[in-house]
Amino acid sequence: MDRRIQKSRESIIEAFIQLLSEKNFEQITINQIAERANVSRGTVYLHFMDKFDLLDQCIKSHLVKLIESSLFCGVTGIFPSKEALLHSFRYLKEHALFYGAVLADQSVPEFRTRLQAALLRGLDKQIDMSGINQGRNKEIMLQFLASALAGMIEWWITSAEPYSTEELVDELWILMERNQMTPVPHV
Incomplete structure (x- = not known):
């Protein structure tokens, strides 16, 4: 171009x-x-075409970049490592003006829906359904966890990042480990 x-x-x-x-x-x-x-x-x-097309293209571009930011280490999945999760939150912080604007604007509800859908797709590949999750309903678990992560992102961005990316990711990673959301080590 x-x-x-x-x-x-x-x-x-x-x-x-x-x-x-x-x-x-x-x-x-x-x-x-x-x-x-x-x-x-x-x-x-x-x-x-119009401002709706502009919004749509901005959302697509930022979500793609957010997902790519979590995959920089070459491992598949939405948050393949704590380092990838940290990298994603650093990306969110770097682009907080955009994310804060679309998350705070009630007339742009499709952004949160699309963010949650992206999280669902990635988490589906990450959740370990053995051990304490064996016999549990994976769909319900996925919906719960994706909503929780989307809510954490929304809260952190719209609250002007009250905690550092490192502190937030440390706490999130512990919660993800407790809920067996972290990647399963390959033996």
């Missing part, structure tokens, strides 16, 4: 995220996005 086109696209996305952190999604207009990005309305429409 041409550098000027890429720069315009990035400016539009950055302007949109800034506006999203300042006001509700429903209040944001294409004119405001264009003005903040210092581009024309037409340029915004060259990149995105």
Whole structure:
């Protein structure tokens, strides 16, 4: 992609995220996005069909990057190690403006739904159903744990990260170990 086109696209996305952190999604207009990005309305429409498409593409991009951040060590699964979980929370902190905006905005409920769906897919591969989990209903366990993790992410981001990433991950990892959510060691 041409550098000027890429720069315009990035400016539009950055302007949109800034506006999203300042006001509700429903209040944001294409004119405001264009003005903040210092581009024309037409340029915004060259990149995105409308503000809903822009939101959708931002959500997709950030969720993909969040999931990729947990897979950087080459192991599959949503949180294959404590280090991967720490890396994911560092990514969340680095992009807290976006995550805080979409989690706090009541007019963007699909973000939490999509976050939880991504967690469900990853956790499904991680939960050990032997030992204390043997005979338990995996679907109920998955729903509970994905909701808990999504809630922790939402609380941590919208509360302006009241604990360091390291402290939060230490506590989360202990909880995940207690619930046999950590990866099963291969023997």
